Amino acid sequence: MPTRPMLSQLDARYDLIVVGGGINGAGIFQAAARRGLQALLIDAGDFASGTSSASSKLVHGGLRYLKNGQWRLTLESVRERERLLREVPGLVEPLRFLMPIYRDRKPGRRLMQFGLRVYDLMAGSQRSRWLDAEAVQAAEGDLRSAQLLGAMAYDDAVTDDARLVLRLVFDGVAADGTALNYVRATLLRDGHLVVGVRLHDAVQGGARDIAATVVVNAAGALADRVPDAPAGAPLLRPLRGSHLVLPTSLLPIRHAVSWLHPRDGRPVFVHPWEGAVICGTTDVDHDGDPADVRATAAELDYLLEALQAQFPQRRWRLADAVSVYAGVRPVVAGGHDDPSRESRESAMWQSPGLIGTAGGKLTTFRVTAQQVLRAARRELPALRGRHDGALFAGERATDRLGGRYGASAAATMRADPASAQAPLAGTPYSLAELRWSLQHEAVVHLDDLLLRRSRLGLVAAGGGEALLPQIGALCQQELGWDDLRWQREYERYLTLWRHRHAPPV
Template sequence: MVARTELSALRDRYDLVIVGGGITGAGIFREAVRTQASALLVEARDYASGTSSWSSKLVHGGLRYLKNGQWRLTLESVRERQRLLGEAPGLVEPQTFLMPIYAGRKPGRWLMQFGLRIYDWMAGARRSRWLDAQTTLEAEADLARRDLLGAMAYEDARTDDARLVLRLILDGCADGGVALNYVKASVRSDGQRVCGVRLSDAVSGSEREIDAGVVINATGAWAGALPGAPAGAPSLRPLRGSHLLFSPRRFGLRHAVSWLHPQDGRPVFAYPWEGAVLYGTTDLDHGETPDEPRITSQEVDYLLAGLAAQFPRLCLNAGDVISTYAGVRPVVGGGKADPSAESRESALWQTPGLVGITGGKLTTFRVTAREVLRAAARELPRLLPQDEQPLFASATPVDSQRRLYGRLGIAAAGTLMQEVPGEELSRIGDTPWTWAELRWAARHEQVVHLDDLLLRRSRLGLVVENGARALLPRVLAICREELGWDAARCDAEQARWLGRWQSQHAPPGWTA
């Protein structure tokens, strides 16, 4: 329950000002508020609108990192996955994976079993097991059958990445922090050290200077482009990962399935997610601006070729895709020939008054946040993170409310049940969202544009065909009631949304 604050209402000074509202900035913000420091987070666009809403939605240890010998990163990731599964039920949920094994193809059964035994050991519990061919096909009947020996089954986790970011930010605000979206920041210096930021609000047009004990540059793929920031950001190798979404009526899966792409041996995967089936991903150098990445026709062909190899019976083609998305990973360049071989470790740098952080993984945001605060505490000791406590207070009264409580938190979910008309608790079509969640988001979650509501507060714009065009009249009615939009504003927002969806998320060859 966070209203949007005017710049004029902000303090003159904060202990910590965080620039960047993705998973890294959100994690730092949440941990900083827990130290009792005064904290302000600003994001130039909407929260999670960059890399953090376009990931593969997996909270995982990363078997690929284990294969590459990145033992510390894998162990750290597995432990954080287990922590999040325990602390955030309904937001981070277990996901069973199947890795089909075929005669004469990689990976072999024994190598996979060896790797998964290590994976299980890191998690502190045995979760992997071998399924014979018959059991595998009973689990997923549309798998390729020729030379199938069976499958390795193992456990990881899934999430809604944008909702994870929002939960961290909204919980931080509930505990005394301040966060603002659509506010651009430039860094101010006094000649010797960074001393604050200059803010510009894209909504109101107002500007304001704020002093800061320490400024955090958590802008991810934009780390080297923060205006006024001193040099020191590492050289990044932006990598694009693109995904396709399908209707479960056309591509039905009960489990996640992972396999090696026949063209280059890269791991790809498909799994049920938020009322659709999500499939990806590519991993390519992105030579353009990271602002509005989009999938290319070559990536579509590559992904469809992978599906044809693993699910030949379905004959899936571009016409079956309901939406697409692409994100740019802020990977620190290590000079590897293969983009997928680059490390996903985070990189930290520090100059007087500023700490910068980029790279890293969705799964390990908490570890990264505490590392950043320890660095910031060298200048402002009160920022030193306290004893580790659960990030999320989780309590689900009944299983039917598990999802709502996980996404909104205890207090907000309880208030929603009292505030919103009961008839709006019905689900929207075949999706897991309710009309009540849309109204709540418009009322309490700093929605500025229609795409905030359709791409990040919910994912209706991705999982409903045609960019949820059929739902727009009722969605805009909620926006009129909760945000005060008049007819002209509704028309402008609808045109803005449909233009954005067509340019960035429409399936190949889609026409209105």
């Protein structure tokens, strides 16, 4: 997709219009386009700018959901994890977890062993095992060693959540779908029947009405607030989760480590990601605007306390973090006092011409897409039979670049000069990757490039400010931005970064 389409270039009517370009909307859009529908995806901000770029980045069954009795969700998630590991290597990668077991702390070895046996059974192979204290210390020397009995080792997977969304979006576009970011939708109705959407373009201005046979509301934590939607959406309980991103130099772990928070017994974790380490997460009611989510000082203190208990070799401070980020879980309200007991299963609702979906997990987007298309089937005769092949069209890539951008994009990047392929200082990203995104991935603002096409803004010191002159020259060259436009983008990005991602000092 070299340039972002204009409202005037859209057709007057689509089979399916998806409102919301997070993981669920992107998954539904891609599956619809690959199954022969004329599909349109729109997002009020950038693709993946909502929760789907602020998750813990795990493609996992979710051990803690087993504890809450959510067997179906865990089973679905474990199956999806296995499929994604097979089908999208380079983007969904295996991640070994260690859960240390101590004489003086919970959880006990027996409970963990039972949970992990169920987890293994669901995946169809025995992968978890016990490591004694000596083996644990050889694997991760910084772990608290007092009273250590050993650790349960088990396998899950990790991804770049925003890149997974973007691959779905552009795969849907390659299958003749149309995707447009920075366009807000309100629903058009004829009485009770939803007949299309009114689109408001935040980039070029203007509005346009587009008809649709079926509209899908996949607006995530905002799904119960899409303007003019008929009643029927379940009440959502937005639950915020925050993370610290730490430099590997301070916590050089090779595995993910999970343990229970000393204050309330909730599971917390650290895991290596994009050359840094993520520490998460919290689970608290979010009372503010679901479109403006920031970690609070109290949440970050909670994470520091968790780190201190498990990695006592240094005094952890907020100033140690490279960045912070927070997202809101679009959880369907079930009336539990404790946010962590609310179900993470997805919900779907329907009214004439409209299907809504919310909840669920990053990991289970494909299950959600199948459910939505099954519900839309009666009204959409053009929908071809269920597609059970590989997730993405084209040659299967197995390396990092191919997984993140697709095999043919990776081949193009590898033809760039070696200097353009070298990682930019302190990051895993190269100028070749940034150039590809600028040319092909509908970048509208600098933050699209640095927070979602790449994750440079989360893993480079100071949001990558020191690299901005170099990146600016590339943006000006590829997008034709003049000095004034660059200055505006520069300021917009740093203001946003300081507001959402700078560790408070």
